[in-house]
Amino acid sequence: MEKLIEDFQIPDKKIETWKFTDLKKVQEKNNFRPSVKSDSTPTNPYKINLDISNNIFFDPKNNFIIFENGYLKKINTKSDDLEIKSLDSNLENKIFNKKNFTRKDSLLDINSAFLNENLIIKVKKNAKLKNPISIFYYNCEEEKYLINNRINIILEENSEAEINEIFFSNNKSIYWNNVHNYVCLKKNSKLQHYKIQLESKNAIHSSSTNIDCENSSIYNNFIFSIGGNMSRIEVISSINSADINFNIKGLYLAKTNQHHDITTLMQHKHPESKSNQHIKGILQKDSSGVFQGKVIVAQDAQKTDAFQFNQNLLLSETAEVNAKPELEIYADDVKCSHGATTGELDEGMLFYLRSRGLNKEEARKLLIEGFINELFDDIENKELKKKLLLTSKKTIY
Amino acid sequence: MLKIEGLHVNVEDKKIIQGLDLQIAPGEVHAIMGPNGSGKSTLANVLSGKDGYDVTKGKITFLKKNLFDLEPENRAGEGLFLAFQYPVEIPGVSGMNFLRTTINSIRRYRKQKELDGVNFLKVLREKAKFIKMDEKLIKRSVNTGFSGGEKKRSEILQMSLLEPKLAILDETDSGLDIDALKTVANGVNNLKNKERSFLIITHYQRLLNYIVPDKVHVLSKGKIVKSGDKNLAIELEKKGYEGIM
Numbered sequence: 341m342e343k344l345i346e347d348f349q350i351p352d353k354k355i356e357t358w359k360f361t362d363l364k365k366v367q368e369k370n371n372f373r374p375s376v377k378s379d380s381t382p383t384n385p386y387k388i389n390l391d392i393s394n395n396i397f398f399d400p401k402n403n404f405i406i407f408e409n410g411y412l413k414k415i416n417t418k419s420d421d422l423e424i425k426s427l428d429s430n431l432e433n434k435i436f437n438k439k440n441f442t443r444k445d446s447l448l449d450i451n452s453a454f455l456n457e458n459l460i461i462k463v464k465k466n467a468k469l470k471n472p473i474s475i476f477y478y479n480c481e482e483e484k485y486l487i488n489n490r491i492n493i494i495l496e497e498n499s500e501a502e503i504n505e506i507f508f509s510n511n512k513s514i515y516w517n518n519v520h521n522y523v524c525l526k527k528n529s530k531l532q533h534y535k536i537q538l539e540s541k542n543a544i545h546s547s548s549t550n551i552d553c554e555n556s557s558i559y560n561n562f563i564f565s566i567g568g569n570m571s572r573i574e575v576i577s578s579i580n581s582a583d584i585n586f587n588i589k590g591l592y593l594a595k596t597n598q599h600h601d602i603t604t605l606m607q608h609k610h611p612e613s614k615s616n617q618h619i620k621g622i623l624q625k626d627s628s629g630v631f632q633g634k635v636i637v638a639q640d641a642q643k644t645d646a647f648q649f650n651q652n653l654l655l656s657e658t659a660e661v662n663a664k665p666e667l668e669i670y671a672d673d674v675k676c677s678h679g680a681t682t683g684e685l686d687e688g689m690l691f692y693l694r695s696r697g698l699n700k701e702e703a704r705k706l707l708i709e710g711f712i713n714e715l716f717d718d719i720e721n722k723e724l725k726k727k728l729l730l731t732s733k734k735t736i737y
Numbered sequence: 738m739l740k741i742e743g744l745h746v747n748v749e750d751k752k753i754i755q756g757l758d759l760q761i762a763p764g765e766v767h768a769i770m771g772p773n774g775s776g777k778s779t780l781a782n783v784l785s786g787k788d789g790y791d792v793t794k795g796k797i798t799f800l801k802k803n804l805f806d807l808e809p810e811n812r813a814g815e816g817l818f819l820a821f822q823y824p825v826e827i828p829g830v831s832g833m834n835f836l837r838t839t840i841n842s843i844r845r846y847r848k849q850k851e852l853d854g855v856n857f858l859k860v861l862r863e864k865a866k867f868i869k870m871d872e873k874l875i876k877r878s879v880n881t882g883f884s885g886g887e888k889k890r891s892e893i894l895q896m897s898l899l900e901p902k903l904a905i906l907d908e909t910d911s912g913l914d915i916d917a918l919k920t921v922a923n924g925v926n927n928l929k930n931k932e933r934s935f936l937i938i939t940h941y942q943r944l945l946n947y948i949v950p951d952k953v954h955v956l957s958k959g960k961i962v963k964s965g966d967k968n969l970a971i972e973l974e975k976k977g978y979e980g981i982m
């Protein structure tokens with residue numbers, strides 16, 4: 341029997357990990373309907389929508405994948421070392437060890453039940469991809485639909501790649517985008533993964549990235565969360581081996597009455613790996629932000645090095661933040677630290693700048709930029725870094 | 738240049754400055770000495786426009802303007818500069834960006850043409866060289882992780898870039914090694930001219946060997962209790978505050 345969205349419990353505050361984000365309420369208000377996969381393949385060759393080709397993150401030189409209103413429209417690969425295709429779900433379970441990523445909510449079940457597209461991106465052994473892979477999730481329809489896509493990513497041994505996902509819209513559309521990623525990093529591979537969330541101001545974004553890491557792999561994740569009415573971005577790691585270097589940098593930037601949630605789970609299961617998380621938030625007007633980060637260091641995971649820090653800047657009296665950094669350590673020989681701070685712009689710094697001739701507005705701007713800069717310092721793709729900085733400046737002022 | 742008349746300042750209902758008078762003419766160098774907690778930094782902060790100081794009585798005129806009518810940034814624009822006793826660290830803001838923004842804000846206020854990147858760098862390099870400040874330090878975040886001496890040098894660099902009419906140095910000499918002390922004094926002496934005045938707050942006579950003051954004042958319990966010429970500083974060094982009061 342076909343499932344209905346009503347058959348699922350939408351996450352709300354009753355679930356421990358959803359204490360600060362009530363998705364159910366938003367679904368009740370909007371009643372998003374799952375979009376149905378059309379069987380007829382379009383006959384005309386696809387022409388890239390102007391909104392996409394004009395987007396500053398679009399570069400025709402890159403490998404790219406385009407989704408429009410939830411449907412896969414185009415796959416463009418520039419390298420023989422890269423394979424992108426639909427994945428049948430039997431195969432999926434063979435490749436990815438989903439045991440490491442069990443969920444206590446229904447989002448993955450919803451994704452499975454109404455799946456639009458299930459893609460696999462494979463980077464071949466020893467390949468170092470020259471050009472990034474950009475995935476555009478573009479939306480321009482207004483009829484309150486729920487989109488479910490899944491992207492599986494495998495980096496074979498010794499391979500390197502950069503993937504950037506860009507979620508955006510014509511800013512009129514109303515939808516709920518529910519995306520799940522599975523990433524498998526084989527021995528010695530390295531992935532730069534940028535999640536650039538610029539959804540429509542009326543949209544809901546929920547995504548999870550689940551990463552399985554093998555020996556000596558490097559994962560650098562950068563979350564840039566600006567759009568949407570409500571967003572929940574999850575990163576869940578499974579560190580199964582030694583010498584893994586796992587990094588998450590994140591920025592949520594809320595302008596009006598938005599709600600941004602970044603939730604991470606770091607599972608150190610094996611000795612001698614490193615993880616580092618640094619998440620910053622800037623909140624204006626009536627917006628709210630959430631950071632929940634849990635680091636679990638298993639008994640066997642000796643010599644783990646885990647660091648986690650969340651810093652929030654409140655730019656209005658009505659903005660609010662809930663930060664919940666957690667450490668669960670069962671090993672005894674580890675280096676772990678975590679912390680969270682929330683505050684306004686520092687009066688002492690503001691005065692220092694004003695005493696040097698900057699007016700209040702200029703001083704504020706410089707300090708906000710400084711707050712952001714720290715996070716962007718070690719982004720490897722310099723061109724992308726410039727675009728992200730530009731986008732954040734536009735959002736703040 | 739600066740005229741302070743009958744100034745009274747409270748901090749959190751505590752009387753800190755209690756009837757202070759001071760006049761500085763263009764081109765003059767004044768030194769203020771005084772025991773810890775006598776109100777020297779309080780005076781400097783009030784002059785620069787910092788919040789949290791309650792002026793209960795008195796008047797301050799700076800270049801014929803009522804100082805209290807001016808926001809801190811406008812005081813800087815008019816030509817007031819304070820080298821802080823404890824400069825703040827500003828992580829994430831590069832010194833380059835900061836210095837360029839500040840010099841151009843001030844130039845705009847003074848209706849001078851803003852400096853473009855090339856000209857700014859030229860001016861900056863010249864000044865930095867003069868006060869022996871490493872360019873690497875300027876590229877870092879403002880004051881962040883600087884040593885005590887480096888912070889003081891950074892204040893002097895800002896002073897020489899902003900070309901103030903009245904520069905107040907709050908214990909800029911404290912914690913400096915002898916070479917750094919000479920460099921700081923050089924920075925001041927190099928800026929000295931007929932129009933520019935200095936108010937130097939210090940605990941040590943040794944700085945005044947390099948920057949010769951026209952007048953020396955002793956501040957105690959929020960009041961100037963004694964004024965004299967440079968010899969007063971020498972006398973103080975010998976006899977201590979108790980000996981001269």
Ligand SMILES: Nc1ncnc2c1ncn2[C@@H]1O[C@H](COP(=O)(O)OP(=O)(O)OP(=O)(O)O)[C@@H](O)[C@H]1O
Binds near residue numbers: 772773774777778789
């Ligand atoms: N924000 C404040 N809150 C409470 N008391 C203050 C504050 N600022 C200054 N004071 C008090 O005012 C008095 C004068 O302080 P000030 O910093 O002006 O002294 P100073 O002469 O500069 O001393 P030093 O030589 O140690 O630098 C001190 O007793 C100090 O504790």
Ligand SMILES: [Mg+2]
Binds near residue numbers: 777779822908
């Ligand atoms: Mg002081």
